[in-house]
Amino acid sequence: MLLLTTTRDALLAPLHAVAGIVEKRHTLPILSNVLIEKQGDQLTMLATDIEIQIRTTSAGHIGGDDAAITVGARKLQDILRALPDTEVSLTLDDTRLTVKGGRSRFQLQTLPAADYPRMNLPEGEVARLTIGQRAFKRQLSQVSYAMAQQDIRYYLNGLLIIADGSELRMVATDGHRLAYAANPLEAPVAQRTEAILPRKTVLELARQLGDTDDALEIVLAGNQAVFRFGSIELVTKLIDGKFPDYERVIPQAHPKLVVFERQPLLAALQRAAILTNEKFRGVRMVLANDALKIVSTNAEQEEAQDELEVEYAYEPLDIGFNVTYLLDVLNNLSSETVEWRFNDGNSSALITLPGNDAFKYVVMPMRI
Numbered sequence: 001m002l003l004l005t006t007t008r009d010a011l012l013a014p015l016h017a018v019a020g021i022v023e024k025r026h027t028l029p030i031l032s033n034v035l036i037e038k039q040g041d042q043l044t045m046l047a048t049d050i051e052i053q054i055r056t057t058s059a060g061h062i063g064g065d066d067a068a069i070t071v072g073a074r075k076l077q078d079i080l081r082a083l084p085d086t087e088v089s090l091t092l093d094d095t096r097l098t099v100k101g102g103r104s105r106f107q108l109q110t111l112p113a114a115d116y117p118r119m120n121l122p123e124g125e126v127a128r129l130t131i132g133q134r135a136f137k138r139q140l141s142q143v144s145y146a147m148a149q150q151d152i153r154y155y156l157n158g159l160l161i162i163a164d165g166s167e168l169r170m171v172a173t174d175g176h177r178l179a180y181a182a183n184p185l186e187a188p189v190a191q192r193t194e195a196i197l198p199r200k201t202v203l204e205l206a207r208q209l210g211d212t213d214d215a216l217e218i219v220l221a222g223n224q225a226v227f228r229f230g231s232i233e234l235v236t237k238l239i240d241g242k243f244p245d246y247e248r249v250i251p252q253a254h255p256k257l258v259v260f261e262r263q264p265l266l267a268a269l270q271r272a273a274i275l276t277n278e279k280f281r282g283v284r285m286v287l288a289n290d291a292l293k294i295v296s297t298n299a300e301q302e303e304a305q306d307e308l309e310v311e312y313a314y315e316p317l318d319i320g321f322n323v324t325y326l327l328d329v330l331n332n333l334s335s336e337t338v339e340w341r342f343n344d345g346n347s348s349a350l351i352t353l354p355g356n357d358a359f360k361y362v363v364m365p366m367r368i
Contacts, residue, residue, distance in 0.1 A: 001091065002089065002091050003097075006088060008101060010060070014056040029111070033070035070113055076108065079106050095111075122235075123222075124222060127163050127220045129189060129220075130218075131168060132214070135213075139183045142179060143181050144159060145332055146172040151174065157199050158202070159199075160243045165188050168183050169183075182357075216229045224236065249348075260308070262330055262335060272305075275296050275302050290312055290313070292308045294307075333359075335353050337354055339353065
């Protein structure tokens with residue numbers, strides 16, 4: 001039974017959109033598969049890992065009967081990538097799917113579509129938001145690197161989003177540093193809504209969202225969220241937990257302000273990082289007499305020093321940081337200058353952008 005005939009790229013693009021979340025090894029073998037549904041000229045592909053589900057729909061696929069099957073996602077992706085840019089046909093014969101392209105022919109095992117688990121769309125809407133894809137993607141990039149990776153405080157392994165009035169805020173922290181970014185929404189929300197997105201969902205959204213001003217629609221309801229953009233619909237479970245009160249963490253009145261050129265500071269820290277201790281990654285920042293000295297040492301007693309000219313007219317300050325936390329924030333900002341506010345060698349530092357309240361980064365000092 002012929003399912004469809006189409007170009008290689010017309011199959012590969014939607015498959016690439018959904019296959020990113022498919023786990024290679026799973027306790028349920030069917031979760032290594034992608035669900036393919038053909039109705040008329042509409043082709044729908046769906047993948048899930050039980051926590052996230054991605055569905056994409058595309059039109060214009062020629063001929064064939066209506067059917068639904070599941071087939072190994074990675075295998076099908078590898079086959080389509082390896083084929084030349086040619087016409088491809090999918091044919092279903094009992095439980096085997098035949099993929100033909102040019103003179104190549106592949107027969108794949110399938111599993112029944114009826115057995116494929118699906119996440120139900122949330123009922124009882126709490127909030128519906130609309131924001132441009134580019135703005136949301138940029139906001140994610142400003143904070144997502146501060147998420148924890150495998151913390152026992154499971155709510156830190158995600159990213160807090162808050163819709164409040166006509167503003168969308170994002171916060172991420174791993175307990176050592178905290179990143180905050182805000183963006184205007186296209187239309188205000190009726191009531192303040194909070195949700196913690198899982199780490200995998202955040203990384204998938206960062207991968208999928210385009211650099212366009214096309215709309216991203218977000219629905220937050222109960223313990224699920226839905227993101228719709230282009231031909232993609234992503235449904236995700238939310239992390240259940242109480243996120244730390246980020247407003248208490250952000251320093252309000254640090255007296256010492258230093259303005260750095262972002263690129264020279266980033267380069268100096270990258271050089272100093274070469275000789276940091278592999279485990280602790282500590283660098284000392286010594287500020288005095290309109291100069292910043294960056295010093296790092298390692299277990300072999302090797303030392304790196306770098307110096308930058310800055311405007312600094314306060315009493316001398318000697319403070320240590322994990323260099324990774326500083327490189328992360330500087331790599332993910334695009335402004336030419338950054339403002340640092342210090343109090344003393346034992347207090348966290350606040351990094352902001354000149355004339356911009358929408359971004360804040362707090363980093364704890366470390367003893368060196």
